[in-house]
Amino acid sequence: MSEPWVKMVTAQTPTNIAVIKYWGKRDETLILPVNDSISITLDPAHLCTTTTVAVSPSFVQDRMWLNGKEISLSGGRYQNCLREIRARACDIEDKERGIKISKKDWEKLHVHIASYNNFPTAAGLASSAAGFACLVFALAKLMNAKEDNSELSAIARQGSGSACRSLFGGFVKWNMGKVEDGSDSLAIQVVDEKHWHDLVIIIAVDLQTIHSFAISWRNNSFFCDKLEIRGQRCIVSSREKETSSTTGMHETVETSLLLQHRAKEIVPKRIVQMEMSIKNRDFASFAHLTCADSNQFHAVCLDTCPPIFYMNDTSHRIISCVEKWNRSEGTPQVAYTFDAGPNAVLIAHNRKAAAQLLQKLLFYFPPNSDTQLNSYVLGDKSILKDAG
């Protein structure tokens, strides 16, 4: 290992959106949740993190750059992920380049990490989920760790809870687990991405909100690196967003009685029903459960002291619009779900429903108005022609 050399691995991981939400931890260090959750992994072409990890004997410390800016790795979450992967590192030999790294060498070698999100980090679109999943996956490949994706998910979980579900495509379940060390709190795939391929996901981003968020961050002198609203990119340090989910759920656990009822009585039954509706591709049941769970998550936020408001007027208008349409059709066409932010994730039954939904969104939130929506259509952009 005397010659200077660099060994690199690049990985790409999509984000995921929960249809049965994770909100609340029973162990904040290990990141163990109070209930199971289920999510859908998005198409990597649209919302993903790309991470390159590199190792070289010439690196003198671990370093990381997020969207081109160096960030500190001193936080417990990064350290936990690095430590866990290093503990599982195995020998590697690259005969062509004459590189040999033994299990013991990994303890002394340092890594450099460069990570990019291709979507707005600030928009409440679970950027930490893609980020930590990608980091853990790339490090595991670099260090030749032999663990499968479920085992890696238990490490990604220690970076950010929702990250454990991004190690798989399709629909994914995070089992809350029972044991104290958290080794059984990991993600498993419910069905792969081909199972229910006609679903279309539309993410409506409220431009006004992103704008005002950015302004308030500036006023509070948080780091705001680059903001291109029209260009669909709004990049700020992801750590602010992470902290806000983390803090929010901490306060909910401390103060909300409704959360106890949700975690013990409601979610266990919902998880069983949701798994069944996904396996049977039963959209009516899927939509009912998805909307109900999103609404209960936000009710639990309201039940927190002081109350947490993640949705805004535009979010509420979108809910009314979808509810009215679903009722008028007799059978649901679209499900909505909102995470820790005001942006709507809309899951349409099929391309025709997605096209009609987009038409409605354009009608109610016309371009160049105060509430213009910036939609990410995950899938084929020619969808509008299917409106019928």
Ligand code: DP6
């Ligand atoms: C509303 O995974 O960001 O998106 O574990 O503290 O990092 P930490 O929280 P995080 O929380 C995500 C919460 C959610 C619901 C979900 O994804 O299940």
